[in-house]
Amino acid sequence: MKKDFDDDLPLSFDPEEQLRMENQLLELKLKAEFGAQTFSGGEVPAEVQNTFLKNVLEFENSYLQSGEIKICDILGNPVLKSEPELEDRELEISLEEVNKLLLAHNITVDFGSSYNNRTKYKFITEELFAESIVHTGVPAMMMHFIYEEFHPDHKTDLFNKAKNFITAWFEKEPDKILWEMGDRIMFPGGTALTKEQIMQKLLITFSSYTGFSECKYVISEINFEISGDAGIACIEGAVSYGASINDQEAIAIQGNFKLYFFLEYGWWDIFYFIFPGFDFP
Missing domain, CATH: 1.10.8 (Helicase, Ruva Protein; domain 3)
Structure with a gap:
């Protein structure tokens, strides 16, 4: 035909x-x-x-x-001693060997906080090895696993997010501030602002000053509640800094701050904040 x-x-x-x-x-x-x-x-x-x-x-x-496969199968089912069977020096050597084996198969494990070697070894050999994943086998494609995704450390996570927010403020970096925020930000009166509107407010605020100096802060309280996959948190503290206008003598700005977070899909986002030097419309 x-x-x-x-x-x-x-x-x-x-x-x-x-x-x-x-x-x-x-x-x-x-x-x-x-x-x-x-x-x-x-x-x-x-x-x-x-x-x-x-x-x-x-x-x-x-x-x-690709079908699902356990990580231990990807690694060739290595025979390893359990964490309680190892003396401290043996465990240190075994942990190093396990990490080399993971890396040889393009797998890495990150720990957001400081944990002892026993916690790391126990997690990798007992939990991560049993994890089932879809293995595509695409060459040079790395698989990253984060310990806190299995064992969330909400207090440390919230502390770091508050620290990032404050540091970005002192450095006048609105993009980094917005990274810690949700899609909509509440303000007094119950109205919400979009990220774009908050960005414009931040740009106006920062353009009023040539720079900040003598920047100090303290985080005094971190409170949060978790219900299922959702949660709410409030971080309180105080800041003080000098705000210069046209390279003249700095104006002292100080006071208490509050950052309110909402947990969704495993991620904490700011939905409302009070911060010295920033006025909502």
Whole structure:
């Protein structure tokens, strides 16, 4: 039977146009088969887009075809002593060997706080090894695991977020401040501001001063309540800093601050705050 068209014919006889059309087809394929949203165009060269889209398609196909497998199976089911069986020096050596084995299979484990070697070894060999994951087998793809995702340390997490907020304020970095915030921020009266509106307020506030000096802060209280997967928290403390206007003598700004957080999907976001030097509309 004679075909009405040739599948091997190029999409266009113009190489650049052919590459552009191929990218569009790849985007449509990713969206239709995997629901993936891609954004092409701009200043990114078509060749770079093409390579990126093909890599994404390869990953999605590998992910779809891969079944779940335990991490210990990926590692070849190593025979290891349990944590109680090891003396301190033996455990230190075994932990180092286990980490090398994980890294050899492109797996890393991060610990957000300081934990002793026994806690680390016990977690890796008893919990992480038993974890089932979808293993795509894509070369050079690293798998990162965080201890706190298995054992949340909410107090430390909240402390760090408050510290990040305050430090970003002193350094006049609104982008970093917004990183700690939710999509909408409440303010007195019950009205909400979007991140974009808060950004504009911060830019106006920071543009009023040439710089901050003698910056000090203390975090005095961290209170939180967890119910299921949701939670609410309040961090209180005090700050003091000097705000310079046109390189003149700094104006002293000081007072108490409050940061209110909401926990959703394992992430704490600020939804309301009181901070010396910032006035809501």
